[in-house]
Amino acid sequence: MMQPEMRTREVRLDWTVFLFMFCAEFAFGYFLCVVKYDIPNDALSRVANAYYVFFSRDPHLAAIGFVWNPLPSLAELPLVLLSRLCPLLVSHALAGVILAAVAAAGQAVLILRQFRKHLGSVGWGLAMAGLLAIHPFLFLYGANGMSEMMFSFFLVWCVCAWTDWLASHAVKDLTRAGIALSLAFLTRYEAVAFGMAMALAVTMAAWRHSRNVLAGLETLPPGGHAWGMRSIRREQRWYTTASLLVFLTPSVYAGIIWILSNGIIMKDPLYFFHSAYSNQSQSSVLQSTEEFSSMVGHPLHVMAFMAQRLAVFVLPYLALMVFRWLHGRLWTWSSLTLTLLILSIPSLQFVLLLEGHSYGWLRFFFYPLPLTIAWMPYELANREPAARKAERCEAPASRFQRRRVLYGVALALVTSGSGVCFVMDNARLAPEEYDIIHQRWNLGRMETTREIAQYLDAHAPHSFILMDSFSAFNVIVNTRNPKRLIITSDRDFQAALHNPPAHHVQFMLVPEPDTVFQFDAINLQYPQFYAHGAKWATLVKQFPGWRLYAVRPPAAR
Numbered sequence: 001m002m003q004p005e006m007r008t009r010e011v012r013l014d015w016t017v018f019l020f021m022f023c024a025e026f027a028f029g030y031f032l033c034v035v036k037y038d039i040p041n042d043a044l045s046r047v048a049n050a051y052y053v054f055f056s057r058d059p060h061l062a063a064i065g066f067v068w069n070p071l072p073s074l075a076e077l078p079l080v081l082l083s084r085l086c087p088l089l090v091s092h093a094l095a096g097v098i099l100a101a102v103a104a105a106g107q108a109v110l111i112l113r114q115f116r117k118h119l120g121s122v123g124w125g126l127a128m129a130g131l132l133a134i135h136p137f138l139f140l141y142g143a144n145g146m147s148e149m150m151f152s153f154f155l156v157w158c159v160c161a162w163t164d165w166l167a168s169h170a171v172k173d174l175t176r177a178g179i180a181l182s183l184a185f186l187t188r189y190e191a192v193a194f195g196m197a198m199a200l201a202v203t204m205a206a207w208r209h210s211r212n213v214l215a216g217l218e219t220l221p222p223g224g225h226a227w228g229m230r231s232i233r234r235e236q237r238w239y240t241t242a243s244l245l246v247f248l249t250p251s252v253y254a255g256i257i258w259i260l261s262n263g264i265i266m267k268d269p270l271y272f273f274h275s276a277y278s279n280q281s282q283s284s285v286l287q288s289t290e291e292f293s294s295m296v297g298h299p300l301h302v303m304a305f306m307a308q309r310l311a312v313f314v315l316p317y318l319a320l321m322v323f324r325w326l327h328g329r330l331w332t333w334s335s336l337t338l339t340l341l342i343l344s345i346p347s348l349q350f351v352l353l354l355e356g357h358s359y360g361w362l363r364f365f366f367y368p369l370p371l372t373i374a375w376m377p378y379e380l381a382n383r384e385p386a387a388r389k390a391e392r393c394e395a396p397a398s399r400f401q402r403r404r405v406l407y408g409v410a411l412a413l414v415t416s417g418s419g420v421c422f423v424m425d426n427a428r429l430a431p432e433e434y435d436i437i438h439q440r441w442n443l444g445r446m447e448t449t450r451e452i453a454q455y456l457d458a459h460a461p462h463s464f465i466l467m468d469s470f471s472a473f474n475v476i477v478n479t480r481n482p483k484r485l486i487i488t489s490d491r492d493f494q495a496a497l498h499n500p501p502a503h504h505v506q507f508m509l510v511p512e513p514d515t516v517f518q519f520d521a522i523n524l525q526y527p528q529f530y531a532h533g534a535k536w537a538t539l540v541k542q543f544p545g546w547r548l549y550a551v552r553p554p555a556a557r
Contacts (some may be wrong), residue, residue, distance in 0.1 A: 010116065014109050018128070021105035021133055021142075029097030029143035034088060038436055039446060042340055043096040043145030048473035049078040051083070051090050055482050063489035066266050067277045071186035072147045075099055075147045080237055089479045098144025103153040104142025110153070112375055114160050118167070118377035123447045124406055131413045132373050137313075137420045140433070147187055148363050154184035155367060156168055156374040159341065162198065163378035174202070174246050178555045182250035190364075196392070197344035199244060201337045202253040206243035208333065210236040251535045263472060276519045277470055283357045285515050296356040305353065308429060309365045310346060312419040315370040315412040317342050320379065323405040338375055362423065369416065376409060401409070446474055450546050452509065453478035456547075457543065463506040466496055466551075468521040471511045488521060497525050500551045501536055508537060512545045 033039045050073040052063035079095035089095045104461055108129040115125030115293035132138060141148045163172035181198060185191035263269035274280050286292040293303045317338070325332045345367045347407035352358035380402045400422055424433035435442050453475045456465060462484060469487040476482055486496050486505060491496050510530050513523040530547055533539055537549040 013122070013203075014112065014229040017112055017129065018105045018109050021108045025101035025104045025139070026097060026140040028139065030094070032144055032188070032436070033092045033094060033097055036443075036448075037092070037440065037446060038439055039093050039145050040146055040287075040432070040436070041442065041445075042147070044093040044446075044477070045071050045473050046147065047076055047080065047090055047093045047145070048373040048469065048477050050071040050095065051477055052469065052487065053077060054080060055083075056476075056487060056489060057483050057485060058490040060489075062265050063167045065489065066262050067272050067275060068191050069147075069163050069186050069188055071151055071183060072096070072099065080476065085407045097143060099488035100142050100145050100149045103150040104138070107149070107153045107156050107370065108433055110160050113161070114374065114377040115162075118381035127375055128406075128413075129378070129412060131239070131410060131417075132370060135369065135413065135417045135418075135420070137362075137433075138369070140424075140436070141363065143364075144436070148366075150189070150372050151184055151188040152367065154180050154187060154191075156370050158194075158198065159182060159371055159374040162202070163375065166205055166378060167381065171246060174243060178247040178250045180245070182254040185251050190309050190348060190367075191251075193348035194341070194344045194367075195248070197340040199248060199322065199338055199504075201502075202243055202247050203240055204333060206338065207236055207241040210239040226492060232296075271552045275522075276524060280357055281519060282516045283352075283359060285518070286356055289455070290384075291329055292353075292356060292360070294364060295353050297354065299350075299354060302353045303362060306350060306365065307348060309362055309423070310368070313369045314342070315416045316409045318370050319408045320372060320376070320405065323401075323408060325400065334379070338372075339380075341375070359552075363432065369413075372377060372409075374415075376406075380405065390525055393465040411444065422480070435470050445545070448546065450478050452467055452543055452546060454544075456507075456509075457481070459541075460507055464504055465509060466493075466505045466522070467509040471517050471520045473511055474529045475509065488490060493521075497521055504549050504553075508549045508551060510547055510549065514549075517545075 013534050029536070033043075040095055046068065049063070049065045050401060053059060053061055054077075056063055064070055067135055076095040076099055077495045079089050079098060083090040083095075086094070089098075094098065094454070099484065111129040111132060112122070112125040115121050115128060119125075138149070138152070139150075156270050161176035161180055164170075165177060169261075177198075179189060181195050184373075187193065211301070220524070258272070259269045262271040266275075268275070272278060287296070291305075295305060320338070322332065324335055329335070346365060349358055349364050353360055357363070411554045425435040425437060449472065456475070457480050461481060466474065466486045469489060472487075476485055476487060479485065486493060486503075490496075492503065496505055502507060508529075510522045511520055512516040513520065513527070513530055526534060529537070529549070533549055536553050539547055541548040
């Protein structure tokens with residue numbers, strides 16, 4: 001039993017690490033989003049989704065949207081409520097920054113706890129958690145308000161809980177892993193691929209564990225050898241099935257609720273998958289780019305594309321595999337399991353790129369890095385001989401070997417962090433990160449949409465203005481009176497879009513229909529509206545990439 005004093009010291013250390021990491025990430029996020037006004041579109045859009053729930057013209061929970069996974073915006077709701085006291089929480093996406101910083105700090109604490117639990121080493125726990133946290137790519141995504149760090153936290157939690165189960169086979173550990181996976185699904189869709197790999201890993205581990213335990217029985221069940229062996233195999237199937245049920249039930253339940261919500265509210269259970277705002281629709285613009293069109297149906301081109309982006313993130317995994325190879329432990333079940341987890345999300349990207357349905361952003365490929373570090377404590381744990389015998393598992397590394405692999409993986413982490421700096425400064429390999437560093441396209445677009453909000457406040461403070469929040473979210477969160485805006489989440493939006501004069505629409509804001517803005521609801525409904533307007537609408541103001549039209553009432557036509 002752990003002494004109370006020791007437990008108190010551990011809790012104090014956990015909170016110290018958490019607060020230090022949170023403050024560092026939040027400070028950097030504040031610098032990015034407020035000082036430099038360098039806000040990622042997706043981060044602000046998720047905060048805006050939460051904002052519509054309370055402050056739109058038609059406030060309701062379903063205004064959170066049904067394309068992106070709902071958990072990030074749901075978690076931001078309490079922070080958005082405070083936006084009247086601190087507008088920066090919404091206008092500069094600080095609500096998202098806080099959420100990402102909490103996830104980054106939580107991930108560091110999870111890594112520290114795993115090293116302390118499995119290896120009894122606080123020093124190495126702090127070292128690995130620190131090296132992972134200050135990795136330039138992870139540090140950036142722990143501060144910029146995007147959903148990637150939150151997703152990474154849930155994946156790490158899932159792996160930590162699952163490796164605890166591998167060591168203990170306690171139901172509570174498998175339950176924690178299942179809950180973490182369900183929360184990961186509610187954060188990003190890549191959790192489906194990861195969950196499939198985890199389900200296979202749980203199946204293999206449960207089958208092997210039950211076989212080893214039953215094989216260790218001194219006597220077979222009554223009824224003779226044949227009957228006893230059938231009973232053992234039946235017990236194996238039951239144990240494996242029960243383990244899968246415990247692990248997958250939370251995720252299956254979350255998936256069913258999400259599909260039912262789409263079906264009940266949007267009248268299409270797969271609205272998130274194939275609506276005009278979905279990834280499948282937006283990625284169709286990739287067919288016009290030479291790099292992406294050349295990969296469609298060409299696996300070798302896809303593999304080359306992915307290898308350039310994965311290389312810096314798989315270095316710790318490769319270091320671990322080299323260690324296993326040098327000590328004759330490469331061809332084992334645990335190597336196969338780790339490889340399944342590492343390749344799960346990249347495999348999904350491979351399929352999507354092959355079909356032309358992914359932008360291939362660098363942030364889609366970093367997950368092998370935190371997953372490898374989360375696995376390491378279990379990999380190096382010095383389990384008791386009796387436990388190893390019951391599990392029929394490979395002998396653990398010696399103390400000298402453990403130190404060598406820890407130094408090797410730490411060096412791989414440092415090398416990865418150094419290498420990713422060059423990758424992020426390459427516009428072809430990392431266009432999003434390059435834009436953050438050099439402040440090119442996105443900063444200009446954000447400033448333009450904020451200028452539009454200021455113009456509308458000054459010249460149309462009480463007019464009803466129709467706009468699609470898919471493209472105009474920065475206008476919505478920066479206007480002083482969002483109650484006058486008719487936006488996508490309003491229940492009468494479609495009616496107003498189809499007949500603006502009859503629904504008292506006075507202005508319509510439309511973006512230039514290039515790239516993804518061709519999916520703006522106004523552009524879809526009126527394909528020539530941006531260029532030529534309509535008989536019932538007159539151009540009153542033009543901004544870079546945007547036009548504001550005044551709608552004439554029926555009596556004036």
